[in-house]
Amino acid sequence: MKFIDEYRNSEIVMDLVKKIKTISQKEISLMEVCGGHTMAIHRFGIPSLLPNNIKLISGPGCPVCVSGIEFIDKAIALSGKKNVIITTYGDLIRVRGSKSSLEKEKSKDADIRIVYSTLEALEIAKHNQDKKVVFLGIGFETTAPATAVAIQKAYEDNISNFYLLTAHKIMPPVMQALLNEKVKIHGFICPGHVSAITGSKIYEFIPEKYKIACVVTGFEPIDIMQSVYMLTKQIHDKDPKVEIQYSRAVTKDGNTKAQEIMNEVFETRDDIWRGIGEIPNSGLKLRKKYKDLDAELVFDIQIEQVKEHSACICGQILRGQKSPKDCKLFGKVCSPDNPIGACMVSSEGACQAFYKYRKYE
């Protein structure tokens, strides 16, 4: 496929590895904050190719994982209401809330439908006027604009039976929160597709205020290796800045049209990140104009407070302080079929990626 095979050339990858080795022998920790990177890094066995002094850490980049049990519980509560159809991306359906999952509810008769895009959810609303159709909005700046397009369309076309339950979140506040907690990293492998929308400018405060290196990175082995090279060089030269490795999709200003759509529909709110805690202005909720489409305001949703398993160390993993193999539950009690904590919930989570591909470690 175009620009996929080319970016998987193993000779070039090995050449980059050689170059990285010549720059620095110092201990360097780099954090990726995109679930797509976590998956790619493990799938291509990147950690085993890197010199020993370079450590990669999976930060809070999996939207399904950080969205928390409450969100799933709310969705399940909604699915139990009369005449409600839940529409969602496939990623979410198997995730367990405190007692059940959407998949289980579906097998028990709840009307839950997997959609490929928000427009498909909107179509379902159009064709089921006697039902209330709720879309579960999840993801970072990559998916939030897609939700925003559907909201605008529903509003303009007077589709009065379409609602949004949002868990959308944005990236810069969580990166800042980690840095404020003095998490020990030297550089960020910045998300590629979030940045295709936002542009690389959202990371500029990081080298300026925290002196941490940033490279916006693509998802193929060459992309990741080149970024590690660029980051290592910035760190060695003591010249932290924001660079774009993934220049075929990312510019400094990003996709301004998508940004406008997103800003018209959403405003920020304080939000809870599973495994991390509450972070100011890190979540997205619908603006007042769209209050009639906000499932949280329209429906009476009752859920119970839930506690995380006390042995789960996911919070420390997302902060780069521990690795999945340090967890007592890993692989024994906690596995992809029975996820106990946030990091095992989706294929993009740190623990699940580690579980699936650990043969390479």
Added chain:
Amino acid sequence: MCLSIPGKVIEIKGDTADVSVGGTIVKVGMQMVDRVKEGDFVLVHAGFALQKINEKEALETLKLFREMNE
């Protein structure tokens, strides 16, 4: 979830387009992108074109690698 794939725009139909992703044709929302022509490559994510892929940049990066390799 955060994965997006490059696809080639085959036919634009108003605010959607048929895009070939690895040989399969998918219907993609074009609301977020401007000035995309048939034949262009776009990043497809959850049923929308997120951004046009800059072919010149893609080839340039590859050329740099090849030179480096020599």
